[in-house]
Amino acid sequence: MQDQNSPAADSDLSLEDLLVAVGRERxxxxxxxxxxxxxxxxxxxxxxxxxxxxxAEELVQEVMLLVWRxxxxxxxxxxxxxxxxxxxxxxxxxxxxxxxxxxxIDPDDPALVPEPQQPADRRIEVKESSGRLRAALKDLxxxxxxxxxxxxxxxxxxxxxxxxxxxxxxxxKSRLRLAVERLRKALRDVE
Numbered sequence: 001m002q003d004q005n006s007p008a009a010d011s012d013l014s015l016e017d018l019l020v021a022v023g024r025e026r027x028x029x030x031x032x033x034x035x036x037x038x039x040x041x042x043x044x045x046x047x048x049x050x051x052x053x054x055x056a057e058e059l060v061q062e063v064m065l066l067v068w069r070x071x072x073x074x075x076x077x078x079x080x081x082x083x084x085x086x087x088x089x090x091x092x093x094x095x096x097x098x099x100x101x102x103x104x105i106d107p108d109d110p111a112l113v114p115e116p117q118q119p120a121d122r123r124i125e126v127k128e129s130s131g132r133l134r135a136a137l138k139d140l141x142x143x144x145x146x147x148x149x150x151x152x153x154x155x156x157x158x159x160x161x162x163x164x165x166x167x168x169x170x171x172x173k174s175r176l177r178l179a180v181e182r183l184r185k186a187l188r189d190v191e
Contacts, residue, residue, distance in 0.1 A: 015037065015080070015081035019067070024072065034081075042063055046059050059093060066088050067088065136187055143175060144178060147179065
């Protein structure tokens with residue numbers, strides 16, 4: 001039951017003419033001819049690009065659906081029907097690859113959960129503690145304060161501190177121990 005008014009009824013029409021008929025008149029028979037011509041070729045093309053069989057079939061369906069929806073934008077003066085359809089297929093394949101390579105976002109990923117903001121009283125307490133620590137460091141003898149900075153703020157090993165300052169390792173450890181004890185006492189007395 002072929003419609004005699006349909007351009008697809010004339011078997012001598014080119015693919016370009018069929019595509020124009022789909023775009024202008026939404027000719028289902030012309031689209032059926034285009035689908036029958038392009039679907040197997042597109043599947044083979046997509047398989048050569050690395051799609052597995054099921055994925056290639058899905059992409060063919062997407063491509064042919066786009067051909068149906070956008071046929072009115074086809075201009076035979078700019079490209080052949082085959083070039084136009086295969087360009088759509090190539091672009092769909094690129095889109096599929098991008099979707100595959102983009103990792104799924106895990107909403108429970110700790111990196112995506114913002115740090116809970118500290119309550120105001122806790123922030124004030126931390127600031128006051130930092131101020132007390134700075135004041136206690138200023139009260140230390142300069143050689144002990146310098147060793148503390150190197151050991152705890154610059155994260156240098158005791159042996160390196162010994163070499164850099166030209167003092168025995170035992171002296172470095174003794175001064176650090178004394179400095180830490182003085183800090184503890186100073187901070188305990190403030191509380």
